[in-house]
Every structure is written in C-alpha cells, then in structure tokens.
Amino acid sequence: MRKLINQKEHxxxxMLDGLKFHDQKISIIEDSIVVRKVKKESGVAIVSGGGSGHEPAHAGYVADGMLDAAVCGEVFTSPTPDKILAAIKAVDNGDGVLLVVKNYAGDVLNFDMAKELAEAEGHNVATVIVRDDIAIDNAEQRRGVAGTVLVHKYAGYLSGHGSNLQQIVEKVENMMESLHSIGMAVHPCLVPTTGEFGFDLEEDEMEIGIGIHGEKGIYREKSETVDKIAGRLLSELLPHNDDNDIILMINGMGGTPDSELLIVTKYVMEALEEKGKTVHKLLVGNYMTALDMQGFSLTIVSHNDELLKSLNAPTESTHY
Amino acid sequence: MRKLINQKEHxxxxMLDGLKFHDQKISIIEDSIVVRKVKKESGVAIVSGGGSGHEPAHAGYVADGMLDAAVCGEVFTSPTPDKILAAIKAVDNGDGVLLVVKNYAGDVLNFDMAKELAEAEGHNVATVIVRDDIAIDNAEQRRGVAGTVLVHKYAGYLSGHGSNLQQIVEKVENMMESLHSIGMAVHPCLVPTTGEFGFDLEEDEMEIGIGIHGEKGIYREKSETVDKIAGRLLSELLPHNDDNDIILMINGMGGTPDSELLIVTKYVMEALEEKGKTVHKLLVGNYMTALDMQGFSLTIVSHNDELLKSLNAPTESTHY
Structure with missing residues (x-):
C-alpha cells in the first residue's frame, strides 16, 4: 500500500509520538489525547477532537491561543466518551470547559455523554456544535468542516481575553450564524486503516459539496477549470451570507499541492472582488484535511472587529 | 485531468497572482519574478529560483529574513537568464547580490549567464551552488534539493546581521560541507503541463534516492514499513556526517499527508536517538516539494550556534 505507515493499528x-517530537510544548495522555505541557492556570479551557485523518486538525491546534486539548479518535472514527472525559478532567482549572464539536452523530453523542459524566463530577462544561457545511440542505444536519478551525481560534482568543464560559458560548454561537463552508474533490483519499480509497471518482470527474471523509456531495460531474469551479462554489455559498465584509479560508484537503491552492486563490478572490466583497482576512493552507484527498473547501464568515482581532492574534500553533 | 488549474499555459x-493575494508584502514583476514590495535599503540581496512545481520553494520564501527575490521558471524548467538578470537588477541596493542555485545543468548555466550580464552592468554578484542530494555518488554532480531552504534562511540571516557578500559566501560554503539530503517516494507526481505522471511506480513499490522532479534514485523496491524506510535513508545519509550534534529537516513532497509525515518523524527521531545523535532543531513540513508527489526527504546539517540562531530567527515568510 502506498502509505508511509508502520502498523495500521498504531x-x-x-502520529502523536511524531507530533511530540515536532512540538515540544505538548504532552500526550492515554495515547490519544493531546494537551499543553503547561496547563493554563485560569480561563475557560477549550477542548475539541474527533476522528483522526484531518491533520493538522485538531491536535496541531493545541497551543497557547487556541486549544487546551484535542481528543483523537481512530481514523474517521469518533473518540470514546472516556477519553473525552479524561481530556476535560486534565484541562479544567475551575473556570469551565468548552467542547467544540463537529456535527457528526458519533461525535455529538460521545461528547455529550462525556459532558454528562464530567458534570456529575462537578465540572462546568458547555458545548458548541459546528455545522458549517452547506452541502446539506437541512441546517440542523449540516456537518462540521473547516470552519471549525476558525471557531478554535476565536474561542481560544476569547478565553485568553477574560470571557467566561457563558460569554464564549454566546459569542461563538453568534459567529457561527454566518459561518459557512463548501468543499470539492478531484481525487479521493486512500484510507490507511483499510487500504481502500474513501470513495470512487473517475479520472475526469469532480465532486462538489463533498465532506471531509468523502461523504456524498451535491453534484458529481466532469472536471472543470478552476475559474468555473470557483464560480460554482461561490454560487452555493454566497446565498447564505450577503455581507460585503467577510473573512475567507481556502483550505486544502491534504494532498492538494500549494501551486494549485494558489491558483484556486486567484480565481476565488477575483470572483469575490467582482461581486463587491471585501476580504478582511484570507487564510490559505491545509487546515482541516481528509488524509491525502485532493481538493479544497471555501469557508466564509462575516467580518467584525473582534473576530478579525482574534484571528490575527498570536498563537503558538505552528499550523494556524 | 485531476488538477485544479485553469489553462496550463498560465x-x-x-499561481503567482494567487500568491499575491495570500502575501500582501510581495510584488510580481515580469509575470514570473517575486520580489518584496518594499526593497531592502541595505545588505546583500539574496536571490534564488528555478523551475516551478516545488512550492512553497522558492516564491514562498521571499520575505524579510529570507529571500529578496525568487525567479520562477515554468514547471520543472529553469528560468531564462533575462528573468534572472531582471531580478538581480530589481533587488541590488549596492551591497551586492547572492545567487542561491540548485545544481541542475539548466539552472547553473542560466544563473551563470545572468551573473555575467549583471557584472557587465556593474553589479557585484556571487553564486553558491547547492548540491545536497547524496543519491548521486559523484559529489560535483549532486542535485540541489530541500537543503536549499536552509541555505535561504542562513544567508538571509547573515545578510540581515551585517555580513558582506564575501563573508556570506564563505559561511554558506562552509555550512554546505555538512549539508546532505536524501528523498524517497511512494507515489509519483502528476505534471499539470503534460497531464502525465512524472515517472512510473507500481502500487506496491517505493523509490529511494529520488529527486524533486522524480529523477531516478538509488533503489526501487517493494514498499516497506516506515521504521525500515527511516533506517534505510539514515544508513545512506549518516556516513556523510559523523557529528552527533545535528539539525534535521523532514520535508514532505507535496502530496504527503501531515499524519504520515508525523509517523515518519517518530521513527526517524527514535533511530537518531538510538545512534546517540542530538537534534538541536527539527523542521517538519512541506518545504521543497515535487507537485503532488507522495514521499519525503531527510536533510541533515551539522549544528553550530550561529546556524541554529539563524534558523530560529524570525522571518515574515509564512512557509518557513
């Protein structure tokens, strides 16, 4: 199998052992939970996590200014409630814990169960559920994708600047009302634990509206040039947000080369400029991936001064 | 073709138009030369470049603390002497220009021709040629690969800290004596300008000693687990450097997912620790790629205080 792995069971x-060499400011507990080596003494602790395979999400964002812990499930599989509980207990300093959960049935269930267990032990825990993927019509069923990284950064900033748990929940919920994403792929990911491609896609096909595990999208059709793809994605995304002042993330799916992400950037930015949009901050890179999938997603959120300040604030994460 | 491009001719x-949106501190001249928007007023200007397809090299390193200009040829094709000359003229502030050239026949020839033309116009120009790839036995014929990025950073630092052109050449030549790299691939790159894979490799094969365009390596054999691959690469690399105090770069080839690069990191670092080596700085990421090739390279250079300080010094490049 063309994968750089040792044993798929490990x-x-x-991966986390490797991360520990790369980032000397983190520790690993219970083989699957990434925490800061120096626990935050005060302020709401921010915990996220989910299935692995989306690196650098979420483990790469455990750092001053972002997350306090990331709970890493197996590839594309939710972490279990006991691990999430262990993470909550490891990072709570008495100021409460915010769980940032992507909207997948397993994640929501397991984080919810861990929250109940933690509350029974006296921890103050709140949850925000990210549902930014507009490929799903029903807003309640929307999946959490790349926009989650902006939630990490915003929540981490608010925690570091004196907001309490309730205030962070309110501000993040408010921010998420204008947070929308859509993704596409030209090549599926090869899943290391199965040795199989995550889905099938012909050489000359692309899928628009795909999720970060390769879940079904809105359209599958013949590949197009990037200007047309950019136009198509924006025509799906912009009806959800009519603000002219926005923040934009162009996220690579893991196997997309830099050169192509930059070509995407050109055509997306030109199309937005034509529509009279002002991009107050542009993020381009691999933030929330699907192993080695080739493709990208666009995330748009309405601009406001505090959100912009939070996204520009320093963090020790080398992946943001 | 499963590529996110518009017209292959453009x-x-x-790509550079996209980079300009992403990095507001650069300008593009003559459609192919990346320079800082604000020209450095004094200090040796550092210029690099070569064929494109190795992003973020070199355009992503044009930033305070690293390069003053990057000359971008077509994909896997040397830039022409007139473009290199234009870059030299754009960045020379009177303190001279250092050309950092990877050892490929076309690059060496074209940078040399540009140097002669620039000297005829009164510019003070010197060249260092990077030959870090030990896959080639003959030291003179060795290719320049990922180690080039460390040369950019070191030279940029020296320039910013008062070294003149002659001093930078001497220090960089001295550093390059212990700079060695070796790469491997499990999947070839798809070249956007031809629509063809750069080379052939069966599903269950790997090639060790491969170059950043997919040039022939030392061995092609059945894929192995990462611990064995790490051991193999180090057994090629370490005979060239018996220092116990080293700096290590683990470089992704463009399409390698983060998770796999981290697994590589674990096994390489553990093997080095077993051999009594101390890694004073570890860099992990996509620094010098081959489009969407899947694989990695290892670069080792001997540690010294000034080199370490230079590699840890701030830069405005978001890719270092």
Missing amino acids: FIKD | FIKD
Missing part, C-alpha cells in the same frame, strides 16, 4: 499513537 | 502566472 497509526494514531505513531 | 500555470505560473495564475
């Missing part, structure tokens, strides 16, 4: 442990 | 221009 995929997560091996 | 690949470089489109």
Whole structure:
C-alpha cells in the first residue's frame, strides 16, 4: 500500500509520538489525547477532537491561543466518551470547559455523554456544535468542516481575553450564524486503516459539496477549470451570507499541492472582488484535511472587529 | 485531468497572482519574478529560483529574513537568464547580490549567464551552488534539493546581521560541507503541463534516492514499513556526517499527508536517538516539494550556534 505507515493499528499513537517530537510544548495522555505541557492556570479551557485523518486538525491546534486539548479518535472514527472525559478532567482549572464539536452523530453523542459524566463530577462544561457545511440542505444536519478551525481560534482568543464560559458560548454561537463552508474533490483519499480509497471518482470527474471523509456531495460531474469551479462554489455559498465584509479560508484537503491552492486563490478572490466583497482576512493552507484527498473547501464568515482581532492574534500553533 | 488549474499555459502566472493575494508584502514583476514590495535599503540581496512545481520553494520564501527575490521558471524548467538578470537588477541596493542555485545543468548555466550580464552592468554578484542530494555518488554532480531552504534562511540571516557578500559566501560554503539530503517516494507526481505522471511506480513499490522532479534514485523496491524506510535513508545519509550534534529537516513532497509525515518523524527521531545523535532543531513540513508527489526527504546539517540562531530567527515568510 502506498502509505508511509508502520502498523495500521498504531497509526494514531505513531502520529502523536511524531507530533511530540515536532512540538515540544505538548504532552500526550492515554495515547490519544493531546494537551499543553503547561496547563493554563485560569480561563475557560477549550477542548475539541474527533476522528483522526484531518491533520493538522485538531491536535496541531493545541497551543497557547487556541486549544487546551484535542481528543483523537481512530481514523474517521469518533473518540470514546472516556477519553473525552479524561481530556476535560486534565484541562479544567475551575473556570469551565468548552467542547467544540463537529456535527457528526458519533461525535455529538460521545461528547455529550462525556459532558454528562464530567458534570456529575462537578465540572462546568458547555458545548458548541459546528455545522458549517452547506452541502446539506437541512441546517440542523449540516456537518462540521473547516470552519471549525476558525471557531478554535476565536474561542481560544476569547478565553485568553477574560470571557467566561457563558460569554464564549454566546459569542461563538453568534459567529457561527454566518459561518459557512463548501468543499470539492478531484481525487479521493486512500484510507490507511483499510487500504481502500474513501470513495470512487473517475479520472475526469469532480465532486462538489463533498465532506471531509468523502461523504456524498451535491453534484458529481466532469472536471472543470478552476475559474468555473470557483464560480460554482461561490454560487452555493454566497446565498447564505450577503455581507460585503467577510473573512475567507481556502483550505486544502491534504494532498492538494500549494501551486494549485494558489491558483484556486486567484480565481476565488477575483470572483469575490467582482461581486463587491471585501476580504478582511484570507487564510490559505491545509487546515482541516481528509488524509491525502485532493481538493479544497471555501469557508466564509462575516467580518467584525473582534473576530478579525482574534484571528490575527498570536498563537503558538505552528499550523494556524 | 485531476488538477485544479485553469489553462496550463498560465500555470505560473495564475499561481503567482494567487500568491499575491495570500502575501500582501510581495510584488510580481515580469509575470514570473517575486520580489518584496518594499526593497531592502541595505545588505546583500539574496536571490534564488528555478523551475516551478516545488512550492512553497522558492516564491514562498521571499520575505524579510529570507529571500529578496525568487525567479520562477515554468514547471520543472529553469528560468531564462533575462528573468534572472531582471531580478538581480530589481533587488541590488549596492551591497551586492547572492545567487542561491540548485545544481541542475539548466539552472547553473542560466544563473551563470545572468551573473555575467549583471557584472557587465556593474553589479557585484556571487553564486553558491547547492548540491545536497547524496543519491548521486559523484559529489560535483549532486542535485540541489530541500537543503536549499536552509541555505535561504542562513544567508538571509547573515545578510540581515551585517555580513558582506564575501563573508556570506564563505559561511554558506562552509555550512554546505555538512549539508546532505536524501528523498524517497511512494507515489509519483502528476505534471499539470503534460497531464502525465512524472515517472512510473507500481502500487506496491517505493523509490529511494529520488529527486524533486522524480529523477531516478538509488533503489526501487517493494514498499516497506516506515521504521525500515527511516533506517534505510539514515544508513545512506549518516556516513556523510559523523557529528552527533545535528539539525534535521523532514520535508514532505507535496502530496504527503501531515499524519504520515508525523509517523515518519517518530521513527526517524527514535533511530537518531538510538545512534546517540542530538537534534538541536527539527523542521517538519512541506518545504521543497515535487507537485503532488507522495514521499519525503531527510536533510541533515551539522549544528553550530550561529546556524541554529539563524534558523530560529524570525522571518515574515509564512512557509518557513
């Protein structure tokens, strides 16, 4: 199999052992939970997590200014409630814990169960559920995708600047009302634990509206040039947000080369300029991936001064 | 073709237009030369470049603390002497220009021709040629690969800290004596300008000693687990450097997911620790790629205080 792995059973442990060499400010507990080596003494602790395979999400964002812990499930599989509980207990300093959860049935269920267990032990825990993927019509069923990284950064900033748990929940919920994403792929990911491609896609096809595990999208059709793809994605995304002042993330799916992400950037930015939009901050890179999938997603959120300040604030994460 | 491009004839221009949106501190001249928007008033100007397809190299390193200009040829094709000359003229502030050239026949020839033309116009120009790839036995014929990025950073630092052209050449030549790299691939790159894979590799094969365009390596054999691959690469690399105090770069080839690069990191670092080596700085990421090739390279250079300080010094490049 064309994968750089040792034993597939040790995929997560091996990856986190590697991360520990790369980032000397983190520790690993219970083989699957990434925490800061120096626990925050005060302020709401921010915890996220989910299935692995989306690196650098979420483990790469455990750093001053962003997350306090990331709970890493197996590849594309939710972490179990006991691990999430262990993470909550490890990071709570008495100021409460915010769980940032992507909207997948398993994640929501397991984080919810861990929250109940933690509350029974006296922890103050709140949850925000990210549902930014507009490929799903029903707003309640929308998946959490790349926009989650902006939630990490915003929540981490608010925590570091004196907001309490209730205030962070309110501000993040408010921010998420204008947070929308859509993704596309030209090549599926090869899943290391199964040795199979995550889905099938012909050489000359693309899928628009795809999720970060390769879940079904809105259209599958013949590949197009990037200007047309950019136009198509924006025509799906912009009806959800009519603000002219926005923040934009162009996220690579893991196997997309830099050169192509930059070509995407050109055509997306030109199309937005034509529509009279002002992009107050542009993020381009691999933020929330699907292993080695080739493709990208666009995330748009309405601009406001505090959100912009939070996204520009320093963090020790080398992946943001 | 499963590529996110518009017209292949505009690949470089489109990519650089995108970079300009992403990095507001650069300008593009003659559609293919990246320079800082604000020219450095004093200090040796550092210029690099070569064929495109290795992003973020070199355009992503044009920033305070690293390069003053990057000359971008077509995909895997040397830039022409007139473009290199234009770059030299754009950045020379009177303190001279250092050309950092990877050892490929076309690059060496064209940078040399540009140097002669620039000298005829009164510019003070010197060249260092990077030959870090030990896959080639003959030291003179060795290719320049990922180690080039460390040369950019070191030279940029020296320039910013008062070294003149002659001093930078001497220090960089001295550093390059212990700078060695070796790469491997499990999947070839798809070249956007031809629509063809750069080379052939069966599903269950890997090639060790491969170059950043997919040039032939030392071995092609059945894929192995990462611990064995790490051991193999180090057994090629370490005979060239018996220092116990080293700096290590683990470089992704463009399409390698983060998770796999981290698994590589674990096994390489553990093997080095077993051999009694101390890694004073570890860099992990996509620094010098081959489009969407999947694989990695290892670069080792001997540690010294000034080199370490230079590699840890701030830069405005978001890719270092």
